[in-house]
Amino acid sequence: QKEVEQDPGPLSVPEGAIVSLNCTYSNSAFQYFMWYRQYSRKGPELLMYTYSSGNKEDGRFTAQVDKSSKYISLFIRDSQPSDSATYLCAMITTGTASKLTFGTGTRLQVTL
Amino acid sequence: DAGVTQSPTHLIKTRGQQVTLRCSPKSGHDTVSWYQQALGQGPQFIFQYYEEEERQRGNFPDRFSGHQFPNYSSELNVNALLLGDSALYLCASSTRGWGSPLHFGNGTRLTVT
Numbered sequence: 348q349k350e351v352e353q354d355p356g357p358l359s360v361p362e363g364a365i366v367s368l369n370c371t372y373s374n375s376a377f378q379y380f381m382w383y384r385q386y387s388r389k390g391p392e393l394l395m396y397t398y399s400s401g402n403k404e405d406g407r408f409t410a411q412v413d414k415s416s417k418y419i420s421l422f423i424r425d426s427q428p429s430d431s432a433t434y435l436c437a438m439i440t441t442g443t444a445s446k447l448t449f450g451t452g453t454r455l456q457v458t459l
Numbered sequence: 460d461a462g463v464t465q466s467p468t469h470l471i472k473t474r475g476q477q478v479t480l481r482c483s484p485k486s487g488h489d490t491v492s493w494y495q496q497a498l499g500q501g502p503q504f505i506f507q508y509y510e511e512e513e514r515q516r517g518n519f520p521d522r523f524s525g526h527q528f529p530n531y532s533s534e535l536n537v538n539a540l541l542l543g544d545s546a547l548y549l550c551a552s553s554t555r556g557w558g559s560p561l562h563f564g565n566g567t568r569l570t571v572t
Contacts, residue, residue: 351501353501355499381560381561383563388565388568389565389566390463390549390563390564390565390566391502391549391563392563393560393561393562393563396560435501435502437501446492446504446507446515446517447492447494447502447504447551447561448504449501449502449503450501451499451500451501452499452500452501
């Protein structure tokens with residue numbers, strides 16, 4: 348069993364839709380949670396960075412962490428074609444500095 | 460403010476050869492990590508450098524080695540290349556400190572034939 352599970356998609360939604368992307372994890376030592384966006388032929392770009400359980404909002408993006416259920420989500424409101432990319436969740440355990448454990452990524456396509 | 464820069468962007472090598480990839484971290488960052496991303500997969504941690512020493516290592520063989528220079532830039536070396544080493548190699552930089560977020564470069568696409 349992988350430490351971090353993420354539905355690979357692809358996920359196709361119409362422009363303006365609300366998108367929900369999810370990851371589950373098995374290691375309760377994960378304490379910091381990130382979402383990265385990766386466009387084709389580019390490196391991952393940090394979108395959201397959270398520590399506590401609960402919600403964190405940044406513009407059209409909301410990151411949600413539920414440590415009791417070992418579940419994190421990224422919501423995208425009013426999705427745009429420019430949001431079409433692969434979204435990667437990533438996590439850090441305590442005591443391992445900046446070593447990230449990634450999910451496999453969910454490919455999102457926002458259509459006109 | 461320059462972000463993380465990597466060179467070269469693409470590379471084609473033959474099995475058995477050796478390759479060196481280079482990375483300059485984001486301004487103000489002193490820690491460099493290297494990741495391997497196979498097609499359709501998330502990045503996998505190779506190793507991390509700060510203060511010119513390897514501090515953590517993922518599950519990669521000794522064929523993978525690295526170096527960090529006094530200006531914080533870094534190199535990744537892979538010896539005796541295998542077909543399975545074909546991947547996107549990503550460099551990420553951060554500040555020292557537990558939980559510091561990583562900023563990635565656009566990677567080097569390595570193809571081994």
